Amino acid sequence: MKPHKAVWILLTALTALPATAADITVSAAASLSNAFKDIAQSYQQQYPDGRVRLNTAGSGTLLQQAVQGAPVDVLAFADQETMDKAAAKGLIHPQTRRNFARNTLVAATPATSKLTLAQLTDLTKPQFERIAVSNPNSVPAGSYARAALQKAGVWQALQPKIIRTQHVRQTLDYIARGEVDVGFVYRTDAALMKNKVRILRTVPTDKPVSYPIAVTRSGRQQAEAQRFVNYVLSPAGRAILARYGFKQP
Amino acid sequence: MTEALSVTLLLSLKVAGTATLLNIILGTATGFMLARCRFPGRDLLDTLITLPMVMPPTVLGYYLLVLLGRNSTFGGWLKDTLDIQLVFTWQGAVIAAALVTFPLVFKPARAAFESVNPQLEQAAEVLGLRPWAVFFRVSLPMAWRGILAGILLAFARALGEFGATLMIAGSIPGQTQTLSIAVYEAVQAGEDGLANGLVLLISAVCIVILLAISHLARARDGRS
Numbered sequence: 001m002k003p004h005k006a007v008w009i010l011l012t013a014l015t016a017l018p019a020t021a022a023d024i025t026v027s028a029a030a031s032l033s034n035a036f037k038d039i040a041q042s043y044q045q046q047y048p049d050g051r052v053r054l055n056t057a058g059s060g061t062l063l064q065q066a067v068q069g070a071p072v073d074v075l076a077f078a079d080q081e082t083m084d085k086a087a088a089k090g091l092i093h094p095q096t097r098r099n100f101a102r103n104t105l106v107a108a109t110p111a112t113s114k115l116t117l118a119q120l121t122d123l124t125k126p127q128f129e130r131i132a133v134s135n136p137n138s139v140p141a142g143s144y145a146r147a148a149l150q151k152a153g154v155w156q157a158l159q160p161k162i163i164r165t166q167h168v169r170q171t172l173d174y175i176a177r178g179e180v181d182v183g184f185v186y187r188t189d190a191a192l193m194k195n196k197v198r199i200l201r202t203v204p205t206d207k208p209v210s211y212p213i214a215v216t217r218s219g220r221q222q223a224e225a226q227r228f229v230n231y232v233l234s235p236a237g238r239a240i241l242a243r244y245g246f247k248q249p
Numbered sequence: 250m251t252e253a254l255s256v257t258l259l260l261s262l263k264v265a266g267t268a269t270l271l272n273i274i275l276g277t278a279t280g281f282m283l284a285r286c287r288f289p290g291r292d293l294l295d296t297l298i299t300l301p302m303v304m305p306p307t308v309l310g311y312y313l314l315v316l317l318g319r320n321s322t323f324g325g326w327l328k329d330t331l332d333i334q335l336v337f338t339w340q341g342a343v344i345a346a347a348l349v350t351f352p353l354v355f356k357p358a359r360a361a362f363e364s365v366n367p368q369l370e371q372a373a374e375v376l377g378l379r380p381w382a383v384f385f386r387v388s389l390p391m392a393w394r395g396i397l398a399g400i401l402l403a404f405a406r407a408l409g410e411f412g413a414t415l416m417i418a419g420s421i422p423g424q425t426q427t428l429s430i431a432v433y434e435a436v437q438a439g440e441d442g443l444a445n446g447l448v449l450l451i452s453a454v455c456i457v458i459l460l461a462i463s464h465l466a467r468a469r470d471g472r473s
Contacts, residue, residue: 058437060437060438060439061437063439064436064437064438064439067439130337135420135434135437135438137434137437137438137440138434138437138438138439162421163337163419163421164419164420164421164422165419165420166415166420166433166434166437177314177318177319177320178318178319178320179314179318179319179336179337
């Protein structure tokens with residue numbers, strides 16, 4: 001075979017890959033990544049013609065990708081505000097929007113640390129040198145944490161100690177590595193690293209941490225996307241979410 | 250917004266400038282050593298210190314995080330004995346930028362020193378100059394244009410460093426949030442106005458640096 005012919009065949013093969021009939025892309029909040037990987041797997045077992053590509057990041061990042069025209073079929077966020085913005089921009093079919101899980105925000109510390117946290121205002125004490133908070137402008141875990149710290153009246157005072165991260169799993173990683181003394185993550189995240197991360201306390205949030213999911217308008221596989229959303233909401237999907245510690249909506 | 254822009258630009262210049270300064274000294278010295286000294290493992294050393302240029306920045310960031318983190322032997326030693334913390338500091342960002350841009354300085358420096366006729370250096374030595382004087386009065390003046398082009402390229406690349414910096418230094422506004430990280434955050438948060446300002450600013454700086462490099466290259470060709 002001549003080299004240029006081989007290149008031609010390779011190119012054709014590569015361009016043909018994404019065109020499989022029932023391929024859908026699901027953009028899911030970073031905190032959902034493990035649970036959704038499992039859900040996608042068991043979904044593909046149940047529907048062998050279905051193919052799910054999972055794209056995970058902070059909810060704000062996912063929203064911006066969709067706004068800029070990324071080919072997404074299903075959006076699943078960690079807060080209602082981001083989905084409200086998606087709806088306001090006409091990105092989703094509003095009638096397909098459902099809440100499918102709930103979570104709890106926690107303050108967590110490296111498993112080796114001896115710190116305790118009776119109340120959020122104690123974070124101003126000197127033993128808390130570095131506090132990891134996801135970027136509140138684009139990550140729900142960060143905006144929930146900011147709201148809680150503002151309510152406690154310490155958000156401004158804590159600014160010099162705050163390490164801003166790009167998504168909740170980066171916060172979790174910094175806690176697990178002992179690079180920060182405390183960080184704000186979801187209970188389900190902390191549960192993934194039980195041997196490295198210890199939960200100090202639950203952080204009460206004014207708004208419940210609830211996850212909405214919806215089918216996008218721009219997706220080319222509307223029926224397939226709806227089938228995936230239905231699967232997430234089905235008993236099988238809920239069972240997987242429950243296994244990772246997510247609560248019923 | 251303009252105040253935030255100028256703080257971010259100044260921080261970026263500080264990080265890239267310090268990293269470049271480090272590399273001017275270390276990169277030039279390494280380039281000279283590799284050009285003039287023959288020793289076993291010279292090619293291997295050259296390969297190893299060129300690695301940062303081709304490795305993904307996230308790999309470097311991970312290496313740095315593991316090496317300099319509080320829980321690592323070296324990072325723990327730095328913190329306990331010297332009270333130096335590099336993770337989440339602008340000095341950490343300097344180390345990331347310096348590591349990534351090191352090959353851009355030492356590679357052209359090595360080539361520039363190799364193009365200097367060794368007979369001229371030997372003549373200077375015969376005429377009684379000490380080795381360091383031979384370096385500063387003969388080798389360096391004849392090689393400096395090639396070295397300078399590498400330095401400018403390294404500075405431009407250091408300004409744009411993103412992956413390794415984000416992992417080791419984080420994104421703390423006013424402390425470790427450099428221009429490229431600020432662009433990333435602005436786009437993620439949907440702040441298009443801020444993103445536009447930042448990308449125009451960084452594009453302008455990069456264009457000026459590239460123009461300076463091509464000016465240098467032309468001047469060099471004109472001379473020879």
